[in-house]
Amino acid sequence: MSGKGSKGVADDPGPEPTLGPSCPVHADTSTRMDPFEDTLRRLREAFATGCTRPAEFRAAQLRGLSRFLQDNKQLLQDALAQDLSKSAFEADMSELVICQNEVDLALRNLQAWMKDEPAATNMITKLDSAFIRKEPFGLVLIIAPWNYPVNLTLVPLVGALAAGNCVVLKPSEISKGTEKVLAEVLPQYLDQSCFAVVLGGPQETGQLLEHKFDYILFTGSPRVGRIVMTAATKYLTPVTLELGGKNPCYVDDNCDPQTVANRVAWFRYFNAGQTCVAPDYILCSPETQERLLPALQSAITRFYGDDPQSSPNLGRIINQKHFQRLQALLGCGRVAIGGQSDESERYIAPTVLVDVQETEPVMQEEIFGPILPIMNVRSLDEAIDFITRREKPLALYAFSNSRQVVDQMLNRTSSGNFGGNEGFIYMLLPSLPLGGVGNSGMGRYHGKFSFDTFSHHRACLLSHPGLEKLNDLRYPPYTDRSQQLLRWAVGSWTCTLL
Amino acid sequence: MDPFEDTLRRLREAFATGRTQPAKFRATQLRGLSRFLQDNKQLLLDALAQDLRKSDFESEVSEIAISQAEVTLALKNLRAWMKNERVPKNLATQLDSAFIRKEPFGLVLIIAPWNYPLNLTLVPLVGALAAGNCVVLKPSEISNSVEKVLAEVLPRYLDQSCFAVVLGGPQETGQLLEHKFDYIFFTGSPRVGRIVMTAAAKHLTPVTLELGGKNPCYIDDNCDPQTVANRVAWFRYFNAGQTCVAPDYILCSPETQERLLPALQSAITRFYGDDPQSSPNLGRIINQKHFQRLQALLGCGRIAIGGQSDESERYIAPTVLVDVQATELVMQEEIFGPILPILNVQSLDEAIDFITQREKPLALYAFSNSSQVVKRVLARTSSGGFCGNDGFMHMTLTSLPFGGVGASGMGRYHGKFSFDTFSHHRACLLRSPRMEKVNDLRYPPHTPRNLRVLLVAMEARCCSCTLL
Numbered sequence: 001m002s003g004k005g006s007k008g009v010a011d012d013p014g015p016e017p018t019l020g021p022s023c024p025v026h027a028d029t030s031t032r033m034d035p036f037e038d039t040l041r042r043l044r045e046a047f048a049t050g051c052t053r054p055a056e057f058r059a060a061q062l063r064g065l066s067r068f069l070q071d072n073k074q075l076l077q078d079a080l081a082q083d084l085s086k087s088a089f090e091a092d093m094s095e096l097v098i099c100q101n102e103v104d105l106a107l108r109n110l111q112a113w114m115k116d117e118p119a120a121t122n123m124i125t126k127l128d129s130a131f132i133r134k135e136p137f138g139l140v141l142i143i144a145p146w147n148y149p150v151n152l153t154l155v156p157l158v159g160a161l162a163a164g165n166c167v168v169l170k171p172s173e174i175s176k177g178t179e180k181v182l183a184e185v186l187p188q189y190l191d192q193s194c195f196a197v198v199l200g201g202p203q204e205t206g207q208l209l210e211h212k213f214d215y216i217l218f219t220g221s222p223r224v225g226r227i228v229m230t231a232a233t234k235y236l237t238p239v240t241l242e243l244g245g246k247n248p249c250y251v252d253d254n255c256d257p258q259t260v261a262n263r264v265a266w267f268r269y270f271n272a273g274q275t276c277v278a279p280d281y282i283l284c285s286p287e288t289q290e291r292l293l294p295a296l297q298s299a300i301t302r303f304y305g306d307d308p309q310s311s312p313n314l315g316r317i318i319n320q321k322h323f324q325r326l327q328a329l330l331g332c333g334r335v336a337i338g339g340q341s342d343e344s345e346r347y348i349a350p351t352v353l354v355d356v357q358e359t360e361p362v363m364q365e366e367i368f369g370p371i372l373p374i375m376n377v378r379s380l381d382e383a384i385d386f387i388t389r390r391e392k393p394l395a396l397y398a399f400s401n402s403r404q405v406v407d408q409m410l411n412r413t414s415s416g417n418f419g420g421n422e423g424f425i426y427m428l429l430p431s432l433p434l435g436g437v438g439n440s441g442m443g444r445y446h447g448k449f450s451f452d453t454f455s456h457h458r459a460c461l462l463s464h465p466g467l468e469k470l471n472d473l474r475y476p477p478y479t480d481r482s483q484q485l486l487r488w489a490v491g492s493w494t495c496t497l498l
Numbered sequence: 499m500d501p502f503e504d505t506l507r508r509l510r511e512a513f514a515t516g517r518t519q520p521a522k523f524r525a526t527q528l529r530g531l532s533r534f535l536q537d538n539k540q541l542l543l544d545a546l547a548q549d550l551r552k553s554d555f556e557s558e559v560s561e562i563a564i565s566q567a568e569v570t571l572a573l574k575n576l577r578a579w580m581k582n583e584r585v586p587k588n589l590a591t592q593l594d595s596a597f598i599r600k601e602p603f604g605l606v607l608i609i610a611p612w613n614y615p616l617n618l619t620l621v622p623l624v625g626a627l628a629a630g631n632c633v634v635l636k637p638s639e640i641s642n643s644v645e646k647v648l649a650e651v652l653p654r655y656l657d658q659s660c661f662a663v664v665l666g667g668p669q670e671t672g673q674l675l676e677h678k679f680d681y682i683f684f685t686g687s688p689r690v691g692r693i694v695m696t697a698a699a700k701h702l703t704p705v706t707l708e709l710g711g712k713n714p715c716y717i718d719d720n721c722d723p724q725t726v727a728n729r730v731a732w733f734r735y736f737n738a739g740q741t742c743v744a745p746d747y748i749l750c751s752p753e754t755q756e757r758l759l760p761a762l763q764s765a766i767t768r769f770y771g772d773d774p775q776s777s778p779n780l781g782r783i784i785n786q787k788h789f790q791r792l793q794a795l796l797g798c799g800r801i802a803i804g805g806q807s808d809e810s811e812r813y814i815a816p817t818v819l820v821d822v823q824a825t826e827l828v829m830q831e832e833i834f835g836p837i838l839p840i841l842n843v844q845s846l847d848e849a850i851d852f853i854t855q856r857e858k859p860l861a862l863y864a865f866s867n868s869s870q871v872v873k874r875v876l877a878r879t880s881s882g883g884f885c886g887n888d889g890f891m892h893m894t895l896t897s898l899p900f901g902g903v904g905a906s907g908m909g910r911y912h913g914k915f916s917f918d919t920f921s922h923h924r925a926c927l928l929r930s931p932r933m934e935k936v937n938d939l940r941y942p943p944h945t946p947r948n949l950r951v952l953l954v955a956m957e958a959r960c961c962s963c964t965l966l
Contacts, residue, residue, distance in 0.1 A: 048854070050878070087942075087944070089942070089944040089949055092949060092953070093940075093949070093952065093953075093956075097953055097956060098956075101956065101957065119895060119897035119898050120895070120897040121895060121897075122894065122895060124891070124894065125891055125894065125895060128888075128891070130892070130895055130897065130898060132898065132899065133876070133884075135880050135903075137903070137904075138880075214904065222702060225702060226699050226700065226702060229695070229698075229699035229702065230696060230699040232695075232699075233692050233695040233696045233699060234692070235905075236688060236691060236692060236695065236707065236709070236904065236905055236907070236908065238908040238909075241702065243702070255931060256931065256932075256934075258934075259931060259932070259934040260931075262934060262937065262941065263934075263937070266937075266940065266941055302941065303941055303942040303943070304942065305943075311942070311943075313942035313943060313944060388514070399931065400931065401931045403928075406928060410599070410926065411519075412516065414601050414604075414922060414924065415924065416924070416925070417924060417925040417926070417927075418599075418924055418925070418926040418927070419926075419927050419928075419929070420595075420926070420927065420928035420929060421928065421929045421930065421931045422594070422927060422928075422929035425590065425591065425594075425927060425929070426591075426596065426925055426926075426927035428588070428590055428591070428956050429585070429587060429588060429590075429591050429596060429927070431585035431586045431587070431596070432585055432596060432598065432925035432926075432927070433598065433923055433925050434925065435923075435925075437601075437603070437922040437924070438603075438680065438702065439702055441702070442702065442704040443704075444923065444925075456880060456903040457899050457901075457910065458880065458881065458882070458883060458884060458903070459882070459883040459884070459892050459895075459898035459899055459900060459901075459910075460876065460883070460884045460885070460886075460892070460898075461883075461884070461885045461886070461888065461891055461892035461895070461898070462869070462872060462885075462886040462887070463885065463886060463887040463888035463891065464887060465721065465722065465725065465865070465866065465867045465887045466722070466725070466867075468722075468724075468725040468728060471728065471729070474732065475728065475732055475768070475769055476553075476555070476769045476770065476777070476779035477769070477771075477777070477778075477779060478553070478554075478555040478779060482555075483554070483555050483558060483559075486555075486559055
């Protein structure tokens with residue numbers, strides 16, 4: 001999600017830029033320079049016909065997405081294994097099932113979400129009908145990353161489709177196995193007049209961003225997030241940016257080390273650490289560090305065995321570039337646990353670093369790998385200072401037996417999300433919004449939040465065409481009395497519940 | 499060289515102390531705002547009269563009362579809005595505490611325009627303060643009387659460690675925008691909106707942009723011309739047309755145009771007398787630049803009503819233009835003045851086509867005795883807001899979000915929407931530090947059985963999400 005080039009820097013060798021088979025091939029040389037023009041125009045024209053508006057159409061798209069997931073479960077698991085050595089368990093739990101749940105939720109609630117929301121009226125609008133209408137924006141662009149290439153592509157897609165938009169999907173070219181399935185198989189399950197997959201690397205994405213979209217949802221690094229937002233400015237396109245940061249994990253002296261170690265380790269090494277909401281570094285006292293280290297070793301051994309490299313439950317690093325980046329980080333501080341790496345497999349052992357300085361590279365960028373540095377602090381206050389001096393992270397974790405300590409950490413910091421005595425399990429709860437703040441992003445989605453994100457909320461008032469005499473009060477010329485009455489009418493609110 | 503550095507640092511330091519977090523502090527600020535409005539009512543009426551020749555009536559109704567109502571609403575609901583919002587849980591999180599916490603962003607910048615210089619400064623301010631932010635206010639230098647009151651009088655009513663007014667023109671605003679803010683709220687033109695968003699992108703600052711556009715006003719053949727004329731005229735000429743949500747142009751058939759013109763003349767005479775220039779109820783154009791801009795538009799099409807202007811007063815008569823081409827200047831930019839062009843269409847479909855070929859406006863109006871027609875216009879177009887059979891009354895309802903779409907803006911506010919706009923909604927999950935055995939299911943090495951149980955626990959069905 002963040003860190004240098006986690007989305008793919010210019011020097012990242014990408015595949016030959018092509019369009020997915022769902023897009024028309026252009027023989028016309030004048031459009032060879034812009035491979036997206038026709039596709040985008042086609043989708044806009046489709047949107048203008050209004051075909052995506054009825055609930056039946058949207059439900060059909062969502063059911064198509066559902067069948068895609070069910071029909072191609074093995075194919076997708078294989079692709080995820082190919083891209084990230086993701087175990088079937090991780091693929092199910094963090095990708096396929098999450099997507100399926102989101103589709104099911106949207107299908108179940110579609111009519112309710114689409115309904116006009118009545119709004120309270122005041123004295124002067126008492127006889128009118130006031131409501132908020134949810135409308136699709138039009139043409140939506142979703143740019144997805146490589147670390148959860150199914151989840152972070154399809155969950156936004158659910159929201160965009162449910163909200164009635166036409167969608168252009170730009171999956172990551174770095175997770176090539178999944179990209180292929182999304183480009184070649186997924187479109188067969190959707191109405192291709194309203195949906196397209198476009199492929200390419202940073203250059204093609206730059207070209208794509210020169211076009212007008214009505215909404216852009218981007219998941220990736222803050223660096224590229226800025227580029228996307230700047231491009232969006234040209235057309236005043238609203239954006240949701242799901243970015244990243246270094247997610248602090250405060251571990252209090254008052255805790256059970258093994259419980260904490262289990263929870264932190266699981267969330268840190270899940271997907272070989274390539275998770276935007278993973279705990280990035282630990283803050284704790286030296287005493288707690290001493291208790292934690294053996295507990296972390298114990299957890300790692302329990303999860304991955306004595307030889308983690310041979311465990312089927314540990315993923316691999318996505319590509320050489322990131323592997324080398326992470327390998328360099330192993331030189332920071334001192335290796336307390338793990339530290340092994342194997343370039344031929346892009347394997348990095350579940351690692352814990354200690355004696356780390358704030359100025360070292362491992363504390364300067366989002367780690368996005370199975371390396372967990374521990375920084376020492378003397379007190380909760382020092383930990384909070386450390387955290388608040390830095391950019392607001394996407395996630396923040398606090399472990400303590402004391403609810404007071406957890407609350408203090410919650411109240412005195414800010415972050416996209418917060419977990420007390422737990423990692424990012426909240427990702428499984430669609431009733432919680434997922435989104436960043438500050439450098440970690442803007443906007444949010446999941447569940448109904450996705451639908452709302454991809455909808456324009458249009459304020460509507462339907463007045464009576466008659467009863468004009470009632471309006472006499474508001475027209476000039478004014479008397480003191482009419483002024484008084486109108487002022488009172490404007491000021492009297494009937495809604496206290498908002 | 500940087501006049502804002504110290505001020506911004508001071509405000510950030512104040513925010514870091516946590517001073518603005520407690521409800522008590524925020525309520526005090528809001529009550530301060532309330533007293534500001536009450537104590538200085540005459541001063542504000544005079545300033546608005548000086549800047550825009552706004553009548554007391556217009557000032558009361560569209561500036562002071564609206565601002566006061568927003569403060570009152572915020573005070574009444576502050577604690578409710580601030581509360582953590584519990585959310586439905588699934589089996590996997592049944593024993594946890596799951597909620598959304600509303601947090602201030604930090605340092606908020608509000609850039610306000612000149613046309614409703616009190617309303618469009620204070621109503622956002624209410625939301626920003628209620629949400630617990632420190633605020634920098636940049637009122638418009640163009641409405642310089644109100645600017646003076648906001649700069650010199652308003653701060654006395656607020657905690658100045660957490661609030662500042664900064665002054666200046668485009669150059670100073672550009673300098674201001676180079677700094678990092680945690681939220682930027684801008685009301686103004688799309689052109690400057692782009693500049694603000696570009697500056698915000700550098701710091702990944704979220705923005706709300708309340709912009710503008712040409713707000714179409716469709717008038718069906720099936721209507722009572724006088725009723726429609728009254729309503730359209732009032733909303734068009736209010737504040738001498740300088741309203742972002744005013745009906746900008748009419749679309750109707752030639753037959754309806756014929757019925758409308760005398761009705762519009764009748765409404766104008768009723769509202770402003772035979773000599774509108776001497777009516778106390780008609781405002782003036784804000785400055786020379788805009789006056790000259792509008793004067794030039796009087797040359798478009800053919801004047802059917804009004805058309806007079808007086809440079810010494812920056813007066814433009816309530817005007818209706820006909821025989822206007824879509825290519826003429828008056829149809830190329832947001833008018834923002836008391837000039838109402840009428841364009842002819844042959845049918846509802848043609849009107850809708852005309853509308854949908856253009857940028858999405860901030861407001862859209864449809865007048866018809868037939869609710870079917872009104873609903874069709876609503877269903878086949880998009881806009882920030884919509885009103886059937888009336889003008890921008892929807893703005894007076896704090897239960898409706900106010901904001902644009904497409905070129906007319908992004909984000910929304912008013913009422914609770916303001917509070918939500920200026921808050922970060924932080925998803926929180928608090929779990930017990932005990933009961934670790936329950937987690938055994940999720941840890942590797944995995945078994946198919948464990949996975950099955952976990953998947954059931956994850957199922958969204960347990961959430962009563964229809965209530966969301």
